[in-house]
Amino acid sequence: MSPYDPSAFPPFAVTVDLVVLTVRRHALCALAVRRGEPPFQGRWALPGGFVRADEDLSGAAARELVEETGLCAHDPDSPVQANGAHLEQLATYGDPKRDPRMRVVSVAHLALAPDLPAPRPGGDAHSARWAPVEALLHQGGYGREGEQAAPLAFDHAQILSDGVERARSKIEYSSLATAFCPPEFTVGELRRVYEAVWAVALDPRNFHRKVTGTPGFLVPTGGTTTRQGGRPAQLFRAGGATLLNPPMLRPDA
Amino acid sequence: MSPYDPSAFPPFAVTVDLVVLTVRRHALCALAVRRGEPPFQGRWALPGGFVRADEDLSGAAARELVEETGLCAHDPDSPVQANGAHLEQLATYGDPKRDPRMRVVSVAHLALAPDLPAPRPGGDAHSARWAPVEALLHQGGYGREGEQAAPLAFDHAQILSDGVERARSKIEYSSLATAFCPPEFTVGELRRVYEAVWAVALDPRNFHRKVTGTPGFLVPTGGTTTRQGGRPAQLFRAGGATLLNPPMLRPDA
DNA sequence: ATAATAGTGTCTATTAGACAGTATGTC
DNA sequence: GACATACTGTCTAATAGACACTATTAT
Incomplete structure (x- = not known):
């Protein structure tokens, strides 16, 4: 078998995860969804989902953005302008153990949006909210209602951290x-x-x-x-x- | 079915492709391998291969780098230092039509190396060479021996172009x-x-x-x-x- | 000596940051 | 009126780029 022969490939699932950032009340906030099922049931996570068989990576990211926020993607090229929102690929995360169920490679995307009225809970997740990135990243912190904040599911804290750093450096130049x-x-x-x-x-x-x-x-x-x-x-x-x-x-x- | 259930995922193959850059004779050069089989048989391409089932993405990239150049990876974290070479993730390319055989998502990596004596042809490819990036990118150009240069296989011209631009901007800061x-x-x-x-x-x-x-x-x-x-x-x-x-x-x- | 590269000094135009001061609204 | 924000002007220290000049090797 040649290593270029794709008929003998290990099975992978490919997902997109979204770091959606906005500025609310003078703080940088990210969109988080609460997981409704195991693993990490009840924990906060980044919105995301599987890439479909006939779908481009940026297309999948734009579709997830619409489902979670209602922002419509116009230009399928990258960077994508979506209703004034910016969408670009961030990085890809593929540690073999990052999902306990099976091998999942996640292509993370970064979206920047103006302050939106409120997250639509109509999508896949049971609930969604904007949370200051500091609260989501510092697991020892407390949420707005005073509850102890659990760390984000999977490796999403790392993904969020990378996305925030990308945004912070990219607005410079x-x-x-x-x-x-x-x-x-x-x-x-x-x-x-x-x-x-x-x-x-x-x-x-x-x-x-x-x-x-x-x-x-x-x-x-x-x-x-x-x-x-x-x-x-x-x-x-x-x-x-x-x-x-x-x-x-x-x-x- | 929940969109978070990975038991019902579309099948993907995941590969890593490498943009290996060095400076030879006052020119920025990239490593290219000649494809020994269809599709794009006989055309030049970037080195790469499948990610194994138990392998990290950066680990797969480091392994391919060793196979193609002999550079040994020491630190499995990113960025990886490999015998003085630098290795980092570049971007991920997943257009449904980028490989005519099946759905292949490629996580491209960028490697920077000091001038190496010569590519080892011992790896997967029939032959390998260093070529100035301008010659590889401008398909109408001519190679060193005067032959007409065909465009790189797959979307590798785009990947190479992105890698070169990353290197050009990253040495600034x-x-x-x-x-x-x-x-x-x-x-x-x-x-x-x-x-x-x-x-x-x-x-x-x-x-x-x-x-x-x-x-x-x-x-x-x-x-x-x-x-x-x-x-x-x-x-x-x-x-x-x-x-x-x-x-x-x-x-x- | 000539030629090559290495390294230092200095001048100038531009820039980043501090901050005084003015303009024009709401209360 | 007080007070908020918007905007302009000016000073100063730091910087980037041009380029004269010296140092040390090979031939």
């Missing part, structure tokens, strides 16, 4: 932070996205000068809003540039 | 360029790595000041060499730092 904003947003709202994702405070004046001075990052729409209070702020939408030059650099780190 | 160098190297040799990978010319004086001034990047070994001709150059080895601060920035791009 790309315009991806706008994926956390509604179609029209102010400089202050964009700054609060950076502050939530990086968990730092940024100087509003230098931030304003920097983002408005980076060509292709922001395009003024002409409108203004006072939804943040204070002096009316210009509204912008994301410009065509995907790579920022110069980049937005995280303080110290 | 990490110390990964040292993976292309022997254990001890001079600043000039490191500069020629950057010049080959980016295909640019760099000012030797500013480059020297920059790399020696970045903390943790280079550690002097005390020795010197004249293997490049001219004044004897200090020998260095890679320091502990993996993230460069400040980064090495590509000119213009």
